[in-house]
Amino acid sequence: MDERDWLIIKVLYEQKNITKTAQTLFISQPSLTARIRQIEDEFGVKMIYRGSRGIHFTPEGDYLADCARKMLTNTRQIKEQVINMGTDIKGTLRVGASNYLSKHKIPRLLGLFKERYPNVEFNVITIWSRDICSLLFNQDVHVGFMRSDFGWRGEKYILYEAPICIASKKVITLKDLPDLPRIDYHTDDLHKALLDTWWNENFSQPPTIGMTVGYLDICKSMVINGLGYAVVPNDLLEDVGYIHKIYITDRQGNPILRKTWISLPPGNTRVKNGEIIFGLC
Secondary structure (H helix, E strand, O other): OOHHHHHHHHHHHHHOOHHHHHHHHOOOHHHHHHHHHHHHHHHOOOOEEEEOOEEEEOHHHHHHHHHHHHHHHHHHHHHHHHHOOOOOOOEEEEEEEOHHHHHHOHHHHHHHHHHHOOOEEEEEEEOOHHHHHHHHHOOOOOEEEEOOOOOOOOOEEEEEEEEEEEEEOOOOOHHHHHHOEEEEEOOOHHHHHHHHHHHHHHOOOOOEEEEEEOOHHHHHHHHHOOOOEEEEEHHHHOOOOOOEEEEOEOOOOOEOEEEEEEEOOOOOEEEEOOEEEEOOO
């Protein structure tokens, strides 16, 4: 068994599909199938069996998949430790971030990081904020940037806070909102619950949804073109000239904020004198 074999088991367990696993690993299906048989022969067990909905893992296969994840993590950590025993900080910083942050915030942060550590390269995984905790738990990333607090129990810090506002091309008032077209957008459940709570505390009727779009950037464009109003974090509008804004508050009059968190995986990252120290690979 070598590192490539452990990777095959890990990806196969994640994909539960021979074709997708072969595509992910850039190998042919016959080569993958032959290697799986060799792994099974080496351990003397049946690792997978085919069902009507793809492949399934036997109990022995489940155990090997868990071992594969641990083996790959341990191997990566050993490489990171050896690389960073030198005087220069080098290697690849693995970053997990939401689509919005990857487009608008992460490039500037990585640029500043690169100025200080020129020998570091980056691997940025763009994913929904709610899924970054899984990347952190499995130590697939060195650092995760999330737009909401999903209960990560490791180290985490507030990167910044953005007040939430009603954004519209034309001047409107709060009492107008139920009768105006609202531009909704797909977001995580925590942020949606925050907005729904605010709405229900202020209005007895549901909003009039004029359209629903996939991403904040699209929502922003719709607002700029006067197609409705939206309830969005203020930082979305930093580069926009004039947009009418009404900042929303809770019942106590406190501004409602969307927090962006920087979260760290267990064990492989530490904070020293206010600076995050990564083990890179």
